[in-house]
Amino acid sequence: MFFTYLRRELRRRRRAALVVASGLALGIALVIVVDSVSSGMGKAQDTVLQSLYGLGTDMTVTKAASPTQDGSERPRFQFDARDDGSDEEQSSDRVMVRGFQTLSAATVTDVGGQNGVADAVGGLNLQVVKVSGQFTRGRFEQNGSGGTGRGPGGGQPSGEVKGGGAQFDVNSYSVFGTDVTKPALGPLTSSKITSGRAFTTSETDGKVAVVDSAYAKEKSLEVGSSLTVKGTAFSVIGIATADSGDPAADVYIPLEQAQTLADSADKVTTIYVKATDSQKIDSVKSAIQKNVSGTTVTTSTDLADTVSGSLSTASSLATTVGKWLSIVVLVAAFLVAGLLTSSAVSRRVREFGTLKALGWRSGRVTRQVVGEAMVNGLLGGVLGIALGLAGAYAVTAVSPTLQAQLGGGGAGGGSGGRGGFGGPGRQAASRTLDVALTAPVSPATVGLAVGLAVAGGLVAGAFGGWRASRLRPADALRRVE
Amino acid sequence: MYELRSVTKRYTRGKEAVHALDGIDLTIADGDRLVIQGPTGGGKSTLLQMLGGLDRPTSGEVVLDGTDLARLSEARLTKVRSENIGFVFQSFNLIPTLTAQENVETALVPLGVKAKERRERAAQALESVGLGERLGHLPGEMSGGQQQRVAIARALVRQPKVLLADEPTGNLDEGMRDEIMDVLERMWKELGLTFVMVTHDSAIARKAPRLATIRKGSITVRENAAS
Numbered sequence: 168m169f170f171t172y173l174r175r176e177l178r179r180r181r182r183a184a185l186v187v188a189s190g191l192a193l194g195i196a197l198v199i200v201v202d203s204v205s206s207g208m209g210k211a212q213d214t215v216l217q218s219l220y221g222l223g224t225d226m227t228v229t230k231a232a233s234p235t236q237d238g239s240e241r242p243r244f245q246f247d248a249r250d251d252g253s254d255e256e257q258s259s260d261r262v263m264v265r266g267f268q269t270l271s272a273a274t275v276t277d278v279g280g281q282n283g284v285a286d287a288v289g290g291l292n293l294q295v296v297k298v299s300g301q302f303t304r305g306r307f308e309q310n311g312s313g314g315t316g317r318g319p320g321g322g323q324p325s326g327e328v329k330g331g332g333a334q335f336d337v338n339s340y341s342v343f344g345t346d347v348t349k350p351a352l353g354p355l356t357s358s359k360i361t362s363g364r365a366f367t368t369s370e371t372d373g374k375v376a377v378v379d380s381a382y383a384k385e386k387s388l389e390v391g392s393s394l395t396v397k398g399t400a401f402s403v404i405g406i407a408t409a410d411s412g413d414p415a416a417d418v419y420i421p422l423e424q425a426q427t428l429a430d431s432a433d434k435v436t437t438i439y440v441k442a443t444d445s446q447k448i449d450s451v452k453s454a455i456q457k458n459v460s461g462t463t464v465t466t467s468t469d470l471a472d473t474v475s476g477s478l479s480t481a482s483s484l485a486t487t488v489g490k491w492l493s494i495v496v497l498v499a500a501f502l503v504a505g506l507l508t509s510s511a512v513s514r515r516v517r518e519f520g521t522l523k524a525l526g527w528r529s530g531r532v533t534r535q536v537v538g539e540a541m542v543n544g545l546l547g548g549v550l551g552i553a554l555g556l557a558g559a560y561a562v563t564a565v566s567p568t569l570q571a572q573l574g575g576g577g578a579g580g581g582s583g584g585r586g587g588f589g590g591p592g593r594q595a596a597s598r599t600l601d602v603a604l605t606a607p608v609s610p611a612t613v614g615l616a617v618g619l620a621v622a623g624g625l626v627a628g629a630f631g632g633w634r635a636s637r638l639r640p641a642d643a644l645r646r647v648e
Numbered sequence: 649m650y651e652l653r654s655v656t657k658r659y660t661r662g663k664e665a666v667h668a669l670d671g672i673d674l675t676i677a678d679g680d681r682l683v684i685q686g687p688t689g690g691g692k693s694t695l696l697q698m699l700g701g702l703d704r705p706t707s708g709e710v711v712l713d714g715t716d717l718a719r720l721s722e723a724r725l726t727k728v729r730s731e732n733i734g735f736v737f738q739s740f741n742l743i744p745t746l747t748a749q750e751n752v753e754t755a756l757v758p759l760g761v762k763a764k765e766r767r768e769r770a771a772q773a774l775e776s777v778g779l780g781e782r783l784g785h786l787p788g789e790m791s792g793g794q795q796q797r798v799a800i801a802r803a804l805v806r807q808p809k810v811l812l813a814d815e816p817t818g819n820l821d822e823g824m825r826d827e828i829m830d831v832l833e834r835m836w837k838e839l840g841l842t843f844v845m846v847t848h849d850s851a852i853a854r855k856a857p858r859l860a861t862i863r864k865g866s867i868t869v870r871e872n873a874a875s
């Protein structure tokens with residue numbers, strides 16, 4: 168009888184059932200959309216972080232910030248001023264270590280030996296500034312600041328300055344010395360080789376380079392081209408395209424070559440660490456910080472905190488406003504469902520009173536009411552999931568673009584604001600990325616929605632059931648309607 | 649057999665107290681037929697609720713076959729209702745979403761009768777009130793008289809000892825009224841029921857062998873030798 172009665176009620180009072188269900192559906196759909204957009208935000212952040220880190224990197228180790236050294240490490244260029252009228256072009260490469268702070272290669276081994284560390288690999292981040300142009304004596308003296316090549320202080324990494332008697336181009340690009348023996352870790356993992364080949368593990372000191380596709384295009388480089396850095400000619404063996412569209416460096420060369428170029432033998436700027444268990448990142452972080460002195464460990468969570476721009480605005484919007492909105496709508500939907508169910512019971516006072524008069528136990532009548540409410544809840548769940556999936560799908564189809572700014576100096580903490588060419592701050596120098604927002608719906612989200620539907624049905628059932636349980640058999644004689 | 653002793657029922661609405669029943673003494677023998685009449689608000693329906701165990705008196709005893717219904721727990725009272733008592737209401741009180749057959753089946757649900765047997769017995773009961781062709785009809789698809797016959801089938805399908813009817817013809821026009829009275833009378837005779845009926849219909853009351861009149865909560869019973 169339970170199912171017959173239930174079926175009949177739902178079929179013949181479809182509209183009432185639909186009202187309760189659609190209220191719940193709205194709340195559930197909202198939860199699905201907010202939840203999947205939030206996870207889309209998370210994915211977008213991951214994309215941003217991966218572009219810095221490479222895949223599989225759980226944290227990076229850099230040298231702890233130390234008091235800023237004097238400006239002696241700032242780039243200096245020596246040019247011989249020529250006589251007026253001379254057309255001779257001079258050029259000079261300065262190779263600087265990005266962030267100026269290095270760790271010794273031994274630290275890589277040290278970090279690699281820590282508990283919970285699956286693998287650690289060092290990399291050297293370099294900034295190369297190439298200045299080329301003509302310098303004439305007379306004007307040069309009049310324009311002192313141009314003479315030392317400081318150029319437009321703190322401005323763009325490359326530009327043309329026409330000052331006094333000097334006319335020169337500044338070209339600045341980044342070079343990453345990668346450990347070719349461990350191709351599975353490091354920033355190059357977030358790029359795909361789209362032409363040519365990757366480094367082989369034996370090319371530890373090869374004069375070979377992989378060039379990022381954007382930079383290659385700008386400089387008309389292709390596989391087989393030659394690239395000269397500070398007098399060393401590298402042959403381009405591959406072109407890499409960053410997954411996120413924003414590469415970690417313009418040029419990748421074997422680590423040893425990079426160390427030679429920068430006069431930093433056995434030095435690295437960053438150690439990329441993979442943990443054995445991604446759940447234990449925090450404990451690995453503190454182990455490294457405790458056991459390997461003078462280091463700063465940055466996890467992706469730390470780095471995520473430095474992300475700003477519309478991505479982080481939207482992301483905090485999704486987690487705060489979205490969360491609260493969906494909670495409010497859900498609570499409202501639950502209450503409305505409860506009240507509607509309760510009022511539906513009130514309209515059926517005589518019906519339930521009659522059943523009690525016929526000898527139906529109160530529990531049986533209550534069960535019937537709760538059963539109806541549960542079905543309404545599940546109906547709401549189905550509608551809500553359909554609506555929510557449609558919403559999430561719409562977001563993914565539109566995929567609005569969000570911007571992410573990675574805070575300058577985030578990885579090292581501290582010494583931001585260094586001037587000089589392109590302001591080579593620390594490893595995670597300020598960068599802006601465009602990320603497309605998607606709203607992937609996970610099974611967990613659908614599970615949550617089903618749970619909410621059941622909960623909604625229970626809440627509605629509790630309201631209605633409570634009302635029904637209080638009816639007396641004498642209510643069969645009540646004159647209602 | 650019913651024995652009612654000094655049954656009072658007082659309803660309080662705010663500060664006001666209404667004595668719906670005010671010290672009723674009444675005996676109804678098995679197989680007896682009692683017609684109750686009286687002015688509106690006199691307490692007829694309230695008395696029927698006491699007899700049927702739908703409510704408990706404020707004081708006094710309502711003894712049915714040696715059991716005082718006034719003292720039973722809700723669960724026991726529910727059991728007594730489901731096993732011994734059939735109700736017929738003025739406004740039929742059918743479940744609007746269930747068919748005639750399913751409505752009759754609801755009376756067998758508390759007795760734990762299996763679905764198949766339930767359907768058969770419901771069909772039989774409907775047959776006996778002349779609705780054998782209407783098993784699958786919804787209440788909304790039937791006339792008032794037909795609906796009341798479904799209600800009678802529902803009351804009698806579990807073969808109760810007692811049939812209580814509260815103005816069973818109150819919502820029906822004249823032709824149907826007679827039809828329903830015929831059915832009830834026939835059932836009473838066939839099944840040997842104790843039959844208590846409230847009615848406003850003086851024609852019915854006049855024919856009744858035993859007539860009770862309730863006024864302001866007090867009862868007077870008159871044996872009608874004429875019938």
Ligand SMILES: Nc1ncnc2c1ncn2[C@@H]1O[C@H](COP(=O)(O)OP(=O)(O)OP(=O)(O)O)[C@@H](O)[C@H]1O
Pocket residue numbers: 659660661666667668686687688689690691692693694695
């Ligand atoms: N649940 C209740 N709460 C309060 N007062 C009630 C309740 N039920 C009945 N009464 C009151 O008790 C009195 C008797 O009511 P009852 O329904 O028994 O009268 P009745 O004789 O059946 O009247 P009618 O012929 O109109 O059906 C009336 O005054 C009524 O207002």
Ligand SMILES: [Mg+2]
Pocket residue numbers: 692693694814
């Ligand atoms: Mg009445």
